[in-house]
Amino acid sequence: MQRPGVRTLLAGVLLGSAVIAAAPAGAQAPVAVASERDGDRRIAPETYQIGPEDLLQISVWKNEALSRLVPVRPDGKISLPLLNDVQAAGLTALELREILARKLADYMPNPEVSVIVSEVRSFKVSVMGEVAKPGRYELKSWATVLDVLAMAGGFTQFASRSRIVILQADGKTMKRIPFNYNRVAGEQENFYLRNGDIILVP
Numbered sequence: 001m002q003r004p005g006v007r008t009l010l011a012g013v014l015l016g017s018a019v020i021a022a023a024p025a026g027a028q029a030p031v032a033v034a035s036e037r038d039g040d041r042r043i044a045p046e047t048y049q050i051g052p053e054d055l056l057q058i059s060v061w062k063n064e065a066l067s068r069l070v071p072v073r074p075d076g077k078i079s080l081p082l083l084n085d086v087q088a089a090g091l092t093a094l095e096l097r098e099i100l101a102r103k104l105a106d107y108m109p110n111p112e113v114s115v116i117v118s119e120v121r122s123f124k125v126s127v128m129g130e131v132a133k134p135g136r137y138e139l140k141s142w143a144t145v146l147d148v149l150a151m152a153g154g155f156t157q158f159a160s161r162s163r164i165v166i167l168q169a170d171g172k173t174m175k176r177i178p179f180n181y182n183r184v185a186g187e188q189e190n191f192y193l194r195n196g197d198i199i200l201v202p
Contacts, residue, residue, distance in 0.1 A: 041191035044142040047092045051122025051195060052076055056088065056096075060104065061112035069118065082107055093117055125193050127152040129201035130159035144190045145179055148199060155181075160202045167198040 050056065052074050060066040070078045076089030083103050088096050093115040104111040123139045125148055132153025143151075145166065155161060161181035168175045179199075180188045193199075 042189055044192050047094075048117065048120070049195075050088045050091055050093065050096065050117065052089055053121035054088075054117055055119040055121065056093075057114075057116040057118045058100065059114045059116075061114075063108070063111075066104070072122070089122075123195050125196070126198045127201070128198065130156040131201050132156060139193075142192050144192050145199065146184065146190050148193060149181075149201075152199075155201065163202050165200045165202075166193070167200065168194060169196050 050072060052072050054072045055069060056072065056078060057069050058067060058078075058080065066081055068080075070080065072078055072088050076087055077085045078088045079085055080100075083100070086096075086099065086103070091099070097113050097115040100115070101111050101113045104113065120140055121138065124136055125139065125143070126136045127148060128134050131149065132155075134152065137148060137151055139148075145164075149155075162183075164179040164181055166177040166179055168177060182188075184190055
């Protein structure tokens with residue numbers, strides 16, 4: 001039987017909601033998996049987009065003064081000598097490398113820049129409701145719905161496994177993606193989560 005308190009909480013949430021330019025250090029960054037069909041959630045994205053709290057190793061060849069480990073601020077920017085604030089969040093490491101090289105070209109000839117995501121800290125998903133360990137999880141690699149449910153310790157005895165919902169930001173709204181755990185081996189596809197996704201288990 002569903003516990004009224006949890007049902008009320010989840011109903012309120014649902015209604016209210018209506019990589020790198022060079023090789024990564026260690027295995028911190030999400031593993032890239034080639035995608036043949038754009039938008040297919042069953043396949044991990046090809047490239048990792050930098051996010052707030054990530055740590056980036058910026059290296060400028062023959063210029064140690066500009067080479068440093070920098071955190072991505074909550075506003076998505078990094079601070080570097082000469083360039084001051086540069087937008088990093090939402091870009092791949094390759095895209096950021098090209099932007100930095102272009103900006104540094106105003107100060108030096110043919111700058112050689114590399115960007116390494118040395119530590120991923122921005123890739124987070126949340127699990128709410130009838131799981132053993134609800135909470136926010138910081139991921140170091142691409143993970144599917146089943147992967148994260150396992151991290152959350154599995155279901156409680158009150159969980160409605162056929163009525164799971166994944167909330168995903170879609171512009172200014174939240175998109176609801178139904179997930180039926182009982183049919184994962186058949187009709188239901190297990191797919192990769194995106195940064196910021198919320199799994200609701202009623």
